[in-house]
Amino acid sequence: MMHFRLRRHLCSALFSMDRSIALECVSGTKEMADNPIPLVIVEGFLGSAGAAMGSKFTEYLDRGSKEYPSRRTLFASVGPVSSLHDRACELFYTLLGGAVDYGEGHAEAHGHQRYGRVVDNALYPSWSLDSPLHFLGHSMGGPTIVKLQSLMAAGFFGDRGHPDMVLSLTAVSAPFRGTQLVYALGERTDTAPAVRPFSAGAILSRIIHVLSYLSPLLPAALDLHAESRCLSYRDASLPCLWRQLCKSDWAQSRDATPYDATFQAAEEREVDGEGQPHQRTFYRSYSASLRHTERDRSYRDFIANILSPLYISSLIMSSFNFSVLQPTTLAIVASVSSSGTEARYPDRPPENDSPGREHYYWENDGVVPVFSQFHPFGCSTALCRHHSKRTHTVTGRPYPGIWCVYALEDASHFSIAPFWWGSRRQRAFWLELGNWLWAIDHHRLIL
Known part of the structure; x- marks a missing residue:
């Protein structure tokens, strides 16, 4: 009883x-x-995602959860040519508000003022551990978010920042480990961040300086976030502008996007441990591949391909000689070719998908090599799970602290973002992203 x-x-x-x-x-x-958790979209190099994408993608982002209100989407404006450090600081204060603080040590080391603009109208002033955010980064937007989380983990923002405030990170065509295109545009392979005279990169840097000088008169779409460098006509004289046009202290420094996109800079970040996944953040990346280089025999729509500018840049990237990099023993390059195992499938390469270890030297999306789009660090050391190229959707329960990598075959650097094409692939991506974010939201409730 x-x-x-x-x-x-x-x-x-x-x-x-x-x-x-x-x-x-x-x-x-x-x-x-x-109150569904908002999604923050971070722009890439010279990007203006908000203006280019519009709002059409939100229809598919919310389609899988019609019974709930639409998820708020925030386009964060950061310096389009600034370094990852500066972009991460601008992203932080754009969301929370206040004077952008680049850090006394960083500002002194790179020769610009410590403080930038004052953000009065913050995008999400309630951002905190109790109110985290989802993030999506296209191209350099991906490494920018990784840098932001690393700075918060290091206590750079004091009590206002914590790495768990990033609930999820989705990266599309992100150059986590650098790209050879930056060298093709002008960055020197032996003395980076020096730029070759009369190269495309040198011409672009001069255009940037002219825009910076005229920035008070230009529309918001051309905002360079260069206040801390005092380059506008309000702060600099014409002789100063001429000196920058002759040799740019900004473009040819370690505190700008071109250098951060080099293999040397990516290796430096990895040596410092930047990019290690955090146990409460959900990570996912999409690696695009044109598969239309001279060494690939499976051509599709040949005429359409050769008319694309990305086809030409893809060919240039495919012929890049990695041996000219200084130092020549880059861990990043070595990790791609080590042991002859596919980087995409570090444990068990799928059948009929083993073209050889040199495959990952040249496969790219016209801007970024495939191996660089996976995640920070090589697959031999990173916590990652790579899905077959025949799988494009996430099924089952999402798990934090690990990179889930998905392949976008026959896709270019701009197939998903920042432009809205309305393609079948693009619609499917935003629909699946919305479902994944809702899965994370539900998972967070039961923890």
């Missing part, structure tokens, strides 16, 4: 506990439905 009573009390207690948990989950689901 006593055993029966004990079991009855135990069952009653368990029922009450399960009921309270269920009620808590229902309450949390209702709260999440009323």
Whole structure:
């Protein structure tokens, strides 16, 4: 009799506990439905994602959860040619508000002012551990978010920042480990960040300086976030502009996007441990590949391909000689060719997908090599899970602290973002992204 009573009390207690948990989950689901966690989109090099993408993608982002309100999407404006450090600082204060602080040590080391603009109208001033955000970065937007999380983990922003404030990070065509295109445009392979005279990169840097000088008169779409460098006509004279046009202290420095896109800079970040995944953040990356280089025999729509500018840049990248890099023993390059195993599938390469270890030297999306789009660090050391090229959707429960990598075959650097094409692939991407974000939101409620 006593055993029966004990079991009855135990069952009653368990029922009450399960009921309270269920009620808590229902309450949390209702709260999440009323206020779905926003998605922050971060631009790439020279990007203006907000203007180019518009709002058409949101229709597919929210299609899988019609019973809930639309998810708020925030386009964060950061310096289009600034370094990852500066972009990460600008992203932080764009969301929370206040004077952009690049750090005293960083500003002194790179010769610009410590503070930038004052952000009065913050995009999400309630951003905190209790109110985290989803992030999506296209191209250099991906490494920018990684840099932001690394700075927060290092305590750079004090009590205002914590790495768990980044609930998820989705990267599309992100050059986590550098790209050879930056050398083709003018960056020197032996003395980076020096730029070759009369190269495309040198011409672009002169255009940037002219735009910076005229920045007070230009529209917001051409905002360079260069206040800390005092390059506008309000702060600099014409002789100063001429000196920068002759030799740019900005473009030819370690504090600008071109250098951060080099293999040397990527290796420096990895040596410092930057980019290690955090246990409460959900990571995912999409690696695009044109597969239309001279060494690839499977051509599709040949005429359309050769008319694309990205086809030409893809050919240039495919012929890049990695041996000219200084130092020549880059760990990044070595990790691609080590042991002859495909980087995409570090443990068990799928059948009929083993073209040789040199494959990852040249396969690219017209801007970034495939191996660089996976994640920071090589697959031999990174926590990652690579999905077959025949799989493009996430199924099952999402897991934090690990990079999930998905292949976009026959896709260019701009197939998904920042432009809206309305293609089948693009619609499927935003629909699946919306479902993935909702899965993370629900998963967070039960932790």
